[in-house]
Amino acid sequence: MRNGLEKKWAKVVLAIIVVPFALFGIDSYLNSMGSNVTVASVNNFEITAQDFQRSMMVLQERLDAEGQDRSILESPEFRKSVIDSLVDSQLIKSAVDKYNFRISDDQLSTYIVGMPDFQENGKFSQDRYDQIVQYNGLTPKKLEQQIRGDMATQQIQGTLANLTYFPKKNIEEIAKIAYQKRHVKLYDMLLLDYEDKIKVSDDEIKEFYEANTDSFIRPDQVKIEFVVYSVANIVPNVNVTDEEVKEFYEFNKQNYEGDEERSASHILFMADASQSDEEVEKVRQKASDVLKDLKKDPKKFEEYAKDLSQDPESAKNGGSLGFFKRGVMVKEFEESAFTLNKGEISDLVRTDFGFHIIRLDDVKGDQVSYKDVKAQVKGELLYGKALEIYNTNAEDFSNIVYEQKESLDPVIKKYNLDVQQSPWMSKADAENFFNNPVFAEAVFDQTIIDSKFNTPAIEVSPNNLVSARVVDFRESEAQALDDVKDEIKTFLTKRNSQENLINDGNKLVEGLQDGSAKEPKWIDELTIDRSDKQGLSDVIAEEIFKMNSSNLPIYSGIYDPKGEFMVIKLDKVDSESILEEDVEFFNEEFMAAIEKEIEKSYVEDLRAESKVKINSKFLQFAQ
Structure with a gap:
């Protein structure tokens, strides 16, 4: 079954404990994993690169689930908004502690017991609760601590919402103007x-x-010569054999499966390492008996799935897991699902979750062969090898341009680089030259200009190191x-x-x-x-x-x-043809907009009262 059973239940937990992203961003569930890289700090609390990466993973899951294009995640503006959201989240948590917002044990218990995701047949299920805790790698205490914290956070939301008031009698006139x-x-x-x-x-x-x-007035200008040490320059000098390409493809086959997707249903009989051999054998025997019945009468599959499957999410839908690509399910499940013909029922499939009976329901998209992707695989392998060489030599490149700073010749000869010349450039031109202000600062450094020494090696963009030296300089003067x-x-x-x-x-x-x-x-x-x-x-x-x-x-x-x-x-x-339902809808949107502005102002006030620092260097190279 799916890394998917875990992922579905993870989304259930996240749905419980995530405060809405529009105000508070990524919730407190994303704890520090011990990284030494600080993305931002709020007073004495550090937000780490691990927090950032986990936030991005959650957002990627959300985009994938909604069928959205994940390329937005690469935008520097989007990444900055993620960091801002993490900062806002921490500001809110600090306010919860400062103003002593607390959730009692009775409030917490009532909230958890009443949650549909922890219920079966309309009643709280301890087994279901324990399963969700287990599959998310949490303890009951940890999960309850997270829920308690986010309930307290939402108390602040509720308090802010109570500040919002607008006379209803005035809404209709405003709605008429709006529509x-x-x-x-x-x-x-x-x-x-x-x-x-x-x-x-x-x-x-x-x-x-x-x-x-x-x-x-023409500003100060420089002419420079420079060299670029980059992965792109290394690739033409790298060779790979067909055997290496084939081996790489087989090892990473799940990444080259094209757009083929398979829809399958399953019946899960749970059996894990905590059970004795006798208990596992009883589960296996029960699963085998059901499989024999299904082989005789396949039409009973949905009925058995609803009554017997211990995957509660898919059981509701007759065992259906929907469409999925390779790499989504656990290995044993995937191998079986991708060898079945449409409508065929598998033999028993054992995974870490237990025993599965799988039925292939549908296939869509095209399957891609090794021949189809060989050129792509070769390109990726070449790039990977070039990147490895780049990473090995980057420090040496940096040392040479620094230690032999009178000339670029030593690094040119060692790495067979081409020296390039620039036209006259102002500082603004230099910033745009590599879209990198650090580079502009370096070539306009007075010591570099006077001495004609090499600049330090600067990574102007990922996997591109540059060193330059000023060959000419002219001061600002009035233009004719x-x-x-x-x-x-x-x-x-x-x-x-x-x-x-x-x-x-x-x-x-x-x-x-x-x-x-x-x-x-x-x-x-x-x-x-x-x-x-x-x-x-x-x-x-x-x-x-x-x-x-x-x-x-x-x-x-x-x-x-x-x-x-x-x-x-x-x-x-x-202005007259406006329906009552339009007025109601406008009222909801109008009040929500006012609440959002109040919430935004509140967070801005918290920022003003706190010491917030953003690691701009991390943001620049977060890609």
């Missing part, structure tokens, strides 16, 4: 049409230059007019075009409003609301909902930085 539909006609005037008509003279350029000389003439011309063209466009647009709006102008040929006619802007930009939609609708029609205009002036005619507003 209001506005009918508009649109006419756009394009900036490009105006730019074609603008002529900027040399005198205008010179006048602008002389009035803004401080804006045309001829050097910036084109830049000024472009700026003045755009600025003058924009001014003319906005002036003409406002004149048209005024003329339409007082009746002195003829209506243009409207390019579009739309009915929009705040949730459906019909493709309009936020700038234009916001202007439409700002327009005073007391005396229709009314005209307005707004310049969109995207390069157009939009003339708007508002001729109809519908």
Whole structure:
């Protein structure tokens, strides 16, 4: 069966003890595993890399369960939000202790007994409770401690929610505004049409230059030569044999199974190491008897699964485990499930969980052969070997560029590297060169500039080490007019075009409003609301909902930085066709938004009162 029985029950426990991520982030279940790397600290409490990695694993499980793309986990912004959530979680836990929020034994007992996940046939089941504790590697005391802590945390949530109040009689009017539909006609005037008509003279350029000389100071600049020691450069020099590729594939076969998925059902008869040989044999005999019956009458499978299976989650569904790929189930279960034909029932399968009777229900997706993935496997093996060489030599590379800092030649010769040259770069250019501010600081260090020594080796990105030396330097100075003439011309063209466009647009709006102008040929006619802007930009939609609708029609205009002036005619507003259920829904959303803001402000206050430090270096290289 599935690492899946464990995973399903783990999700049950997490569902119990995780405080909602929107406010409190990853819960206190993610304890430190002794890592020395500190991701963040809250007062004297350290949040470790182990906490961070466990948080990411929980989120990955959640995304996989919901069928979401896990690539979001690689975003630096997302990772920062995870760390912030861990910090917020610790701030809340500290507040629980500080303000003496406590859960009594009776409250805890009532809560646990009443939880559906610990019940069978509508009643609390001690066996089910013990199974969940066991399969999550916890003790009852530890689980109850976690639940107690998170119940106390949610007491704070409840207290904050009680601060939220808004008179219900006012909700309907606000809901009408929120769901209001506005009918508009649109006419756009394009900036490009105006730019074609603008002529900027040399005198205008010179006048602008002389009035803004401080804006045309070229900053300090350097030219550098540099070398890159990277995994990518090592790969072409690595060789692997077909035998190595085949061996690697067989060892990691579960990673190359394509998109084939199998749906199976099972009946579990639990038997584990805590039972005696006699007890295990009794379980095996019972399972064998059931298997004989099923071989005679396979249609009884769902009935037996519901009545006899000791996997309570799948038993509810006639034993169904749904679709799964290779690598999800434990090895013995997987080997059986992936050799069965559709509708076939297996012999008894023994795993650490006990004895299984498995039926294959369905197959979808394509199975991938070794031939199909050989090139991919070879590439991964080459990269792996190159990475191993890189890791072995990285320290030596760093030592050479430091100890023989007068030149890059020694490291170039030893590792057969190409020396590269940069154009003139400002410090801002240097930051963008490798998207790494540490590199920019190094090449603009005054000692490096004066001595022409190598910079220390800098890992500008994962598995890419760089060392550079400054070959030329020039101080900041005023740029000559001829050097910036084109830049000024472009700026003045755009600025003058924009001014003319906005002036003409406002004149048209005024003329339409007082009746002195003829209506243009409207390019579009739309009915929009705040949730459906019909493709309009936020700038234009916001202007439409700002327009005073007391005396229709009314005209307005707004310049969109995207390069157009939009003339708007508002001729109809519908605020009446709102259902009672819409009002109720809005009331819930409105109150939830207010509660969220109060909760957010509360956490911000806790941060302000605490000493919070984030390890920015860890965040940078967390990928």
